[in-house]
Amino acid sequence: MPIRLLSEEIASQIAAGEVVERPASVVKELLENALDAGAKTITVDIEGGGRNLIRVSDDGVGIPAADVELAFARHATSKISAAADLFSVRTLGFRGEALASIASVSRASMITRAADERGGTQIKFEASALLSRAAFGAPQGTVVTVENLFFNVPARLKFLKSETSERGHISTLVMRYAMAYPSVRFRLNFDTRATFQTSGNGDLREVLIVAYGIDIARQMLEIDSDGAAEIFIPDPPPAPDDSDEWPIALRERPLPPPPAAPRVSGFISPPALNRSNRKEIALFVNGRWVQDIRLSTAVMQAYHTMLMVGRYPIALIRIAVPMEDVDVNAHPTKAEVRFRKSDQIFSAVERAVRRTLINRAPVPQIEPAHWSSQPSAFSPQPIFANVPPKFEIESAPSMAADPRSEIQNLQSSIPNQPSLPSSAVPLLRVIGQIGAAYIVAEGPDGLYLIDQHAAHERVLYEAFSLQRAAADVVSQSLLDPVAVEVPPAAADLLHSQIETLNRIGFSIEPFGGNTFLVRSLPSVLGKVDPARAVRVVVEDFEEDETVLAAEVEARLIARVCKRAAVRAGQALTPAEQVELVRRLEACQSPRTCPHGRPTMIHLSVEVLEKQFGRRG
Numbered sequence: 339m340p341i342r343l344l345s346e347e348i349a350s351q352i353a354a355g356e357v358v359e360r361p362a363s364v365v366k367e368l369l370e371n372a373l374d375a376g377a378k379t380i381t382v383d384i385e386g387g388g389r390n391l392i393r394v395s396d397d398g399v400g401i402p403a404a405d406v407e408l409a410f411a412r413h414a415t416s417k418i419s420a421a422a423d424l425f426s427v428r429t430l431g432f433r434g435e436a437l438a439s440i441a442s443v444s445r446a447s448m449i450t451r452a453a454d455e456r457g458g459t460q461i462k463f464e465a466s467a468l469l470s471r472a473a474f475g476a477p478q479g480t481v482v483t484v485e486n487l488f489f490n491v492p493a494r495l496k497f498l499k500s501e502t503s504e505r506g507h508i509s510t511l512v513m514r515y516a517m518a519y520p521s522v523r524f525r526l527n528f529d530t531r532a533t534f535q536t537s538g539n540g541d542l543r544e545v546l547i548v549a550y551g552i553d554i555a556r557q558m559l560e561i562d563s564d565g566a567a568e569i570f571i572p573d574p575p576p577a578p579d580d581s582d583e584w585p586i587a588l589r590e591r592p593l594p595p596p597p598a599a600p601r602v603s604g605f606i607s608p609p610a611l612n613r614s615n616r617k618e619i620a621l622f623v624n625g626r627w628v629q630d631i632r633l634s635t636a637v638m639q640a641y642h643t644m645l646m647v648g649r650y651p652i653a654l655i656r657i658a659v660p661m662e663d664v665d666v667n668a669h670p671t672k673a674e675v676r677f678r679k680s681d682q683i684f685s686a687v688e689r690a691v692r693r694t695l696i697n698r699a700p701v702p703q704i705e706p707a708h709w710s711s712q713p714s715a716f717s718p719q720p721i722f723a724n725v726p727p728k729f730e731i732e733s734a735p736s737m738a739a740d741p742r743s744e745i746q747n748l749q750s751s752i753p754n755q756p757s758l759p760s761s762a763v764p765l766l767r768v769i770g771q772i773g774a775a776y777i778v779a780e781g782p783d784g785l786y787l788i789d790q791h792a793a794h795e796r797v798l799y800e801a802f803s804l805q806r807a808a809a810d811v812v813s814q815s816l817l818d819p820v821a822v823e824v825p826p827a828a829a830d831l832l833h834s835q836i837e838t839l840n841r842i843g844f845s846i847e848p849f850g851g852n853t854f855l856v857r858s859l860p861s862v863l864g865k866v867d868p869a870r871a872v873r874v875v876v877e878d879f880e881e882d883e884t885v886l887a888a889e890v891e892a893r894l895i896a897r898v899c900k901r902a903a904v905r906a907g908q909a910l911t912p913a914e915q916v917e918l919v920r921r922l923e924a925c926q927s928p929r930t931c932p933h934g935r936p937t938m939i940h941l942s943v944e945v946l947e948k949q950f951g952r953r954g
Contacts, residue, residue, distance in 0.1 A: 361388020370430035372396035387501030534826035602690035640691035775906035828876035896932035
C-alpha cells in the first residue's frame with residue numbers, strides 16, 4: 339500500500355483510543371476539567387454503566403462563549419502555552435486531547451456559562467462533527483453530557499466489561515478524587531440512584547467514612563508527616579470589573595506552589611486491617627491520582643514484618659513535591675509520572691508510613707477464648723445443629739473432588755509418603771487440638787493433622803450445596819432485621835447479587851442508599867454474623883476461586899461458608915472436635931476446602947518410623 343495521510347476521523351479515533359479506554363476514562367477527564375475550573379460541587383450521573391450516558395456537572399468558572407467550540411478542537415488548551423510549561427504543570431489537564439477524543443467516539447454535548455456572561459451556550463457533536471450551537475439559559479458552570487459511547491467504534495464497545503464492572507471502575511475513580519479533594523462536594527448517581535456523596539467540608543476522615551464505612555474509617559491512622567498539610571486549592575481570582583471578556587487563563591485554578599521538600603500526608607490502615615491485593619493503595623502526587631509501582635512498594639516496605647505475605651494495607655497517600663521535580667507528561671492518560679528525585683520521594687513515603695505505624699498502630703487484641711486451656715464458650719450445638727448428620731453421596735452436586743497442588747507439594751516434601759486416596763478418609767480417633775487451630779487424629783495408616791477452619795468450611799459447603807441441589811434451602815428468620823451498610827463501590831455489586839442470594843436461603847432487600855436489610859439467613863450456617871455473611875459477597879476475596887469460577891451460586895456459597903466456619907485460634911471442646919471430624923469423614927471431598935486448600939496433612943507410620951530412626 340502506498341503511504342498516505344490518515345483522515346481526520348481516523349486520526350481522532352486513534353487518539354481517542356489512547357485517552358478513552360472505557361467509561362471511567364471519560365469520567366476521569368471530565369472530573370479533572372471540573373476541578374481545574376475551580377468547582378466546589380461536582381455531580382456525576384451514569385446510565386447503563388456509562389455506555390448510555392455520562393454527565394458531569396460542575397459549578398466552576400465556566401467557558402466563555404467565544405471559546406466553546408475551540409474547546410473541542412484537538413490540541414486546544416488554555417493550560418499551557420509553551421514547551422517549558424510542560425515541566426511545571428499546575429493543573430490536572432494540559433494535553434488538549436480529552437474533549438476532542440471523547441467527542442470523536444460518542445454523541446457529546448456541553449452547556450456552559452462563564453461567570454461574567456449573562457447567558458450560556460449549548461453545543462452538540464456527533465463523532466467529532468458539529469451538529470448545533472445555540473444560546474442557552476444556564477447557571478454558572480459547565481455540564482458535559484456523553485451519550486452512546488463508542489457507538490461508531492463497535493470493536494471497542496465489544497471489549498467493555500459488564501455494567502457492574504464498569505460501574506465499579508467509575509465508583510472507585512470518583513471516590514479517589516473525593517479523597518484527594520475533600521473540600522469539593524462530590525455526588526455520584528447510577529441510573530438516578532445516589533450511591534456516593536460527600537459534604538465538601540474539607541474533612542478527609544469524613545470522606546473515608548462515606549467511602550469505606552465508619553468501622554474502617556475509625557481504624558485508619560493519620561500519617562505523621564512532620565508538619566505536612568493537605569494540598570488545598572485556592573479560590574479562583576475574581577473577574578476584572580473593567581473587562582467584558584473573561585480571560586481564558588482565569589478559567590483554571592492552579593495548584594499552590596508545593597514545598598521544596600516532598601511532604602507526605604493521608605491515612606493508612608493498621609496492620610490488622612488489610613486486603614488480599616494492593617488495589618486499596620491510592621497515591622496522589624500534587625493532587626493527581628497516579629499509578630506508580632515504586633511508590634506502592636515504598637508503602638509495602640514500610641509494613642515490612644508487620645503484614646503476612648500476600649496481604650496489603652489500605653492507604654491514601656498524598657505527596658506534595660515541587661512542580662519542576664515531577665514530569666506528568668509521561669502517558670496520554672496522565673496516570674503515570676516521573677520524578678527527578680525518585681529515591682528521595684520513595685524514602686519520604688516509606689519513612690512517613692513507617693513512623694506512623696510505629697507511633698500510632700494499636701496493639702492487636704486477642705480474643706479471650708483464643709489459646710485458652712479451658713473449654714470454649716462454644717457448645718457443639720451452635721456449630722453443628724443445622725448440618726445434616728449424613729450426606730447422601732449419590733445426590734451431591736458437582737464439587738471440587740481432586741486435591742489441589744498445595745496437597746501434592748506438602749506430600750512431596752515428606753520422604754516416601756504413600757499417596758492418599760482421592761476421596762474418603764478412614765475412621766479417625768481424635769487425640770486433641772494444637773494451637774487452637776489444628777485437630778490431631780490417629781488413623782489406621784498414621785497420623786492426621788486437620789485444619790479446623792478448612793474442615794468446617796468443607797462441611798458447611800457440602801451441607802449447603804446438598805440443600806441447594808434439592809431446592810430445599812432452609813432459612814432461619816432473624817428476630818430483628820439487621821441493617822448492613824457497605825461501601826458505595828460494593829453496593830452496586832450487591833444489588834446485582836440479591837436475586838442469587840435470595841435463591842440460596844438469604845432474605846435481603848435494599849434499605850436506601852448503600853444500606854441493605856437482612857431478614858433471614860440459611861439455617862445451615864448457624865449463628866453467623868449477618869453483616870459478615872453479606873459483606874463477604876462483595877469483598878475482594880483472599881482465596882483462589884478458580885475452582886468455582888463457572889458457577890455464581892457455588893462461589894457465593896463458598897464465600898459465606900468461609901465466614902461461618904470456626905476460625906483458627908478458636909478452642910474447641912473435645913466433643914466439638916470429634917463431631918467436626920465425623921462430619922468431615924462423611925463429606926464427598928474431605929481432602930480440600932471449597933477453594934482447593936488442604937483440610938488435612940497425613941503422616942504415615944512408615945514416615946514416622948524413619949524420622950525416629952526405627953527404619954533405615
